[in-house]
Each structure stands twice: as structure tokens, then as C-alpha cells.
Amino acid sequence: MLALVSITAGCAPHGAPASRSPGEATRDDVQQDATSSSEEGDAAAGAATGTRALDRSPTTRAPDHDRRREIESYARTMLRDLAAARGIEPNDDWKVDFIDRAGIRAFVDRELTKQFTAEELRIFGRVESAFGVIPFGVDPRELLLDLYESSVLGLYDPDQKTLFVGSFVNRRLLDLVLGHELGHGVQDMHVDLSEFLGTIRIGPQRGASDEETARTCLVEGDAHATYLSWLAGAPGPAGVGDDELRLMREQILSIDERSTEFPILARMQQLPYAAGTATVLQLAREQGWDAVNALYADLPDTSEQMLHVDKLVSREQPAEITVDRDALTRAYEGLTLEWIDSRGEATWLATFAGPDSLDDATAATEGWNGDLFVSLSRGDHAPPVLVGVTVWDTELDAKEFQEQLTRYPSPPAATRVTLGSKRRGREVFFVFTDPADLEGHLANADDIFRVKRRGKRRAK
Ligand SMILES: [Zn+2]
Known part of the structure; x- marks a missing residue:
């Protein structure tokens, strides 16, 4: 699948953020967050899949200059904390900007052109239709654009060093989007993320889809694990509850036709977040963040390794x-x-x-x-x-x-x-x-x- 460092709706973890988004902490908010997390999860899963009509009109809440600056200043503090928790030297060489649905679609369109030839996309569509994942005869490019446009909440562009927040993202999801994307920002400070993303797609060398999935699990799981361990505060990776990780996995694997036309595709797209996050956190707990950083120099071979930390550590080899x-x-x-x-x-x-x-x-x-x-x-x-x-x-x-x-x-x-x-x-x-x-x-x-x-x- 497409190599894109983004956060999609449906990945929302449960649990209250450790700190509040800019200027929004009220007692009512906190109570509402505490009581409606499952509802939010459902809504997020719904948004992931396009049951909601897409708002292609200009956003009604125009993101103004002040709001961007406020979020950016909040994000700078957050990134320094995230980097410190990972033992990585932060820098300020990045910025925050808003992106609307049309902007996300255009971004994904450019990435599709970079990462796939027209012939590869055509065959991808044919193969997935034979597997019953998508209907036969639909344009796979349009289908992927629709999927990403409706599900992406934010993304990090390593070429522009810019963290894009969906202009439609509400304040309850803002911490999640910032936290996850700043996790990619921290990654970009110790791995050349632009170069790494270029290597996720193994491309013309065939038979490599599973190896590509393993790399996606690493890059997404690392970003999200960085965010969750920051949320956990002082205990770090040890403080992230297994229940929370299990819920995230169940939420993604439970996506069905009630919330999307293409449930298998949506589960395929989102599973790397759950699988990668759990495995990266387990590795960090057992061997420290250095072992996670070392994975970029010695990449995982299979999604099996990224689903089972013991098989990652032993580098269990497929036939x-x-x-x-x-x-x-x-x-x-x-x-x-x-x-x-x-x-x-x-x-x-x-x-x-x-x-x-x-x-x-x-x-x-x-x-x-x-x-x-x-x-x-x-x-x-x-x-x-x-x-x-x-x-x-x-x-x-x-x-x-x-x-x-x-x-x-x-x-x-x-x-x-x-x-x-x-x-x-x-x-x-x-x-x-x-x-x-x-x-x-x-x-x-x-x-x-x-x-x-x-x-x-x-x-x-
Ligand atoms: Zn991501």
C-alpha cells in the first residue's frame, strides 16, 4: 500500500490526554471526554470509511492565522517532550499548517504518482478485485483517493518539514493528531524520513508486499508508540496499558460494512497502526528505545515479525x-x-x-x-x-x-x-x-x- 506518514480516523486510542489542547481545558470537556470515548471511537471509525458525506466545500470554521500559531506553539512544546522521552535531540526546523480534504486528496494523488506506475496501480486493482477486496472494474486510483481523503486526519510531510493538521479536526482529536504526527517529526530527527519512505515501496522487485507492510508497521507503530508513551508520562512505554493496545487492535479489526464499503481494505490499511504500536512498545519495554531505533538499520522482514515481538527479536524467517x-x-x-x-x-x-x-x-x-x-x-x-x-x-x-x-x-x-x-x-x-x-x-x-x-x- 501507499507509504504515507499519516494518522487516520479509526486509530483513536482510548484514554484521556495527559495535557490539554490550547485554551480548551474546562471541567465539562474533561467529563465529556471521559464518558464519550467509545462514541468518539465509533464516530472516528465511521469517518474512516466514508459513511459520512464528505465535505468538499471550503471549511466552515476557517482556520485562522491565530489558531495556527497557537497550535504551533503548543506543538513545539509537545515535540520537545516527545523527543526527550525518546532520548533524541529536538530541533525547531519544522512548522505546522492546516490541510483540508481537497488538500489531502491532492497530496495523496502526488504520492501515488511518485510511488506507483500506472500499470502497477492497474494490476493492484485487478488483483484486489480477484481477492474480493474491492469491486472489479473500479478505478483503483479513485478508490484509494476516496479512502484516504475520507480517513486521513493529519500527515507529516518530511520534504516540506511540515506537520499538516486536518482543518476539520475537532479539538478532542487534536492531541491525537498532533501527538502521532509529532511522533513522525521526532522520527525525522534521527532517521531521514523522506529517504526511508522512498524505500518502503520495494517497487518493481515483486513478491514484496508483505515486506512493505512490515516497514509500514514500523514507521507508523514507532510514531504512535512515541506518542502513547509520552501520554503515559514518567513510566514511558511501561505505562501504556495492554488493555489500551488490545482495544486499538480490536477497534481496527472490527471495522465492517456498517462503516465502510470496503472493510477488508480499511482493515488492511489500518492494521499496521495497531500491530506496529503494540510491537514497538513491547520491544521498547524489553530492550529500550535503542532497540527500536536499531530496526531502521536492520528492517523487519515480515508483518509476522511486526505482529509478534518474540518473532521480531528472533527474526523468524519465512519459507x-x-x-x-x-x-x-x-x-x-x-x-x-x-x-x-x-x-x-x-x-x-x-x-x-x-x-x-x-x-x-x-x-x-x-x-x-x-x-x-x-x-x-x-x-x-x-x-x-x-x-x-x-x-x-x-x-x-x-x-x-x-x-x-x-x-x-x-x-x-x-x-x-x-x-x-x-x-x-x-x-x-x-x-x-x-x-x-x-x-x-x-x-x-x-x-x-x-x-x-x-x-x-x-x-x-
Ligand atoms: Zn503515521
């Missing part, structure tokens, strides 16, 4: 999976290879999750040990055929995953895509294809992948 191109050509004659990629534990988890299946989804995706799929075009008129393999730590893990596949959200009948799977020991093969071709396409799936399990630890 090495390759595609036998000759076997592929023989087995799927008449279809054209257009893409090879990985999903990763985080994407499978986001796919299966939802308010009623959270625990099942978690159980079914733990024990992940690698996956790879090919996207085979049968022409522009239909979604591509997807053929993939998933590799699991144990046979039980493989069985649990395959069982969950039977509950995969069914695509609209009009797309004529059906899902089939088969298991061979610790490997589960899957195919998304035309119902008429399912049997044949599934039969050939295990001929085309070469799976090599590796030692659990990566040699340093």
Missing part, C-alpha cells in the same frame, strides 16, 4: 517460495502471468477479521510461515485467476487456515470468481477462478511453487 515459470506455462496454458506477490500474516488477518470473527481470524493466521501467489490474466474483461500457496509452522496451523478459507467473504456473483483450496501437509494451496475452471486450476497449483523451509533465525 523461501519461488515460482517455476516453465511449470506455470505448462499448467496454466492460455493465461498470462501479470504479477507475483505475497499477502503476509497481517493481510490474511485483516481479511478474515471482523467483529464476529476476530478470535478465529487470529487463531487461523498465527503460525504463518510464508506465502506467494501468481496473478494470471484471462483478459481485461474479467478479474485475473489467482493461484497461491501458504506455508504453516505445523499441520494444525495449516488445517486452521484452510478451515477459515471456507468462510472467506464471497465475492459478488457477477464477478464469476470462486475460491477453492487444498492442503498438502503444512501447505495450503488456494485458487480464485471461474467456477467452471476451479477443478483444473486447483489440481495444478502444487506443481508451480517450490517451497524451501529455512532455519528459524536469520544469520546476522
Whole structure:
């Protein structure tokens, strides 16, 4: 997905801020915050997904010069505290500005152009439609622009050294937006964030989506962990409650069709915040912030590592999976290879999750040990055929995953895509294809992948 250091609605953590936003501390406010946090969470989740009509008109509360200056001065104090808590030398070489929905859309549009070729975006749309994540035939660029425009509350632009706050952000969300984005500001003072974001997208080197997700988990989780540990005050990372982290994860994984047209996509987009924040905080508690800083020089390999701190520390390695191109050509004659990629534990988890299946989804995706799929075009008129393999730590893990596949959200009948799977020991093969071709396409799936399990630890 797009590499963008932003905060989106739906990520709002529970709990009252340690300090008040500029000039707004009243007893009533505090009480209202304390009693309406779940309501705010719901509202934020709603905003994340576009159930609210987007206000494309100029903002009614025009952000004036004084308000910007007031917020900037508050933010400077806050950043010095955040940096001190992280042991990083702060500087004042940055500013705060407002951005409206149209501005966010334009910003994301520029980033999409920088990070993806038109062909990559086109194939992204085709592949996700075959997985049933988005409808077939919609313009993926417009869909992503709509998603980000409706969900982004603030963003940090490392090129302009500017922290942008959504001009529509209300005061109860202001601390969250400032805190998270200042977390990126602190990052930018010890990692070259502009350069790092440029490396998140691995780009033309294919099969790397899961590695990209891992990097997004790091950059978003670090920013949010910095903010939450500042909120916790003196205890730092140790003071952030596990309940709060669990709630954040549940809130994101529970996003469903009541609040968005594309719940899987919204969960995929937001899971890195929850997964990354929890893992970064656990690492900081166990080994200190230096261990977190060191991750930028020795990046995580998989979203599995960013979902489980023990697997991050041990650098648990996924199986090495390759595609036998000759076997592929023989087995799927008449279809054209257009893409090879990985999903990763985080994407499978986001796919299966939802308010009623959270625990099942978690159980079914733990024990992940690698996956790879090919996207085979049968022409522009239909979604591509997807053929993939998933590799699991144990046979039980493989069985649990395959069982969950039977509950995969069914695509609209009009797309004529059906899902089939088969298991061979610790490997589960899957195919998304035309119902008429399912049997044949599934039969050939295990001929085309070469799976090599590796030692659990990566040699340093
Ligand atoms: Zn962010």
C-alpha cells in the first residue's frame, strides 16, 4: 500500500490526554471526554470509511492565522517532550499548517504518482478485485483517493518539514493528531524520513508486499508508540496499558460494512497502526528505545515479525517460495502471468477479521510461515485467476487456515470468481477462478511453487 506518514480516523486510542489542547481545558470537556470515548471511537471509525458525506466545500470554521500559531506553539512544546522521552535531540526546523480534504486528496494523488506506475496501480486493482477486496472494474486510483481523503486526519510531510493538521479536526482529536504526527517529526530527527519512505515501496522487485507492510508497521507503530508513551508520562512505554493496545487492535479489526464499503481494505490499511504500536512498545519495554531505533538499520522482514515481538527479536524467517515459470506455462496454458506477490500474516488477518470473527481470524493466521501467489490474466474483461500457496509452522496451523478459507467473504456473483483450496501437509494451496475452471486450476497449483523451509533465525 501507499507509504504515507499519516494518522487516520479509526486509530483513536482510548484514554484521556495527559495535557490539554490550547485554551480548551474546562471541567465539562474533561467529563465529556471521559464518558464519550467509545462514541468518539465509533464516530472516528465511521469517518474512516466514508459513511459520512464528505465535505468538499471550503471549511466552515476557517482556520485562522491565530489558531495556527497557537497550535504551533503548543506543538513545539509537545515535540520537545516527545523527543526527550525518546532520548533524541529536538530541533525547531519544522512548522505546522492546516490541510483540508481537497488538500489531502491532492497530496495523496502526488504520492501515488511518485510511488506507483500506472500499470502497477492497474494490476493492484485487478488483483484486489480477484481477492474480493474491492469491486472489479473500479478505478483503483479513485478508490484509494476516496479512502484516504475520507480517513486521513493529519500527515507529516518530511520534504516540506511540515506537520499538516486536518482543518476539520475537532479539538478532542487534536492531541491525537498532533501527538502521532509529532511522533513522525521526532522520527525525522534521527532517521531521514523522506529517504526511508522512498524505500518502503520495494517497487518493481515483486513478491514484496508483505515486506512493505512490515516497514509500514514500523514507521507508523514507532510514531504512535512515541506518542502513547509520552501520554503515559514518567513510566514511558511501561505505562501504556495492554488493555489500551488490545482495544486499538480490536477497534481496527472490527471495522465492517456498517462503516465502510470496503472493510477488508480499511482493515488492511489500518492494521499496521495497531500491530506496529503494540510491537514497538513491547520491544521498547524489553530492550529500550535503542532497540527500536536499531530496526531502521536492520528492517523487519515480515508483518509476522511486526505482529509478534518474540518473532521480531528472533527474526523468524519465512519459507523461501519461488515460482517455476516453465511449470506455470505448462499448467496454466492460455493465461498470462501479470504479477507475483505475497499477502503476509497481517493481510490474511485483516481479511478474515471482523467483529464476529476476530478470535478465529487470529487463531487461523498465527503460525504463518510464508506465502506467494501468481496473478494470471484471462483478459481485461474479467478479474485475473489467482493461484497461491501458504506455508504453516505445523499441520494444525495449516488445517486452521484452510478451515477459515471456507468462510472467506464471497465475492459478488457477477464477478464469476470462486475460491477453492487444498492442503498438502503444512501447505495450503488456494485458487480464485471461474467456477467452471476451479477443478483444473486447483489440481495444478502444487506443481508451480517450490517451497524451501529455512532455519528459524536469520544469520546476522
Ligand atoms: Zn503515521
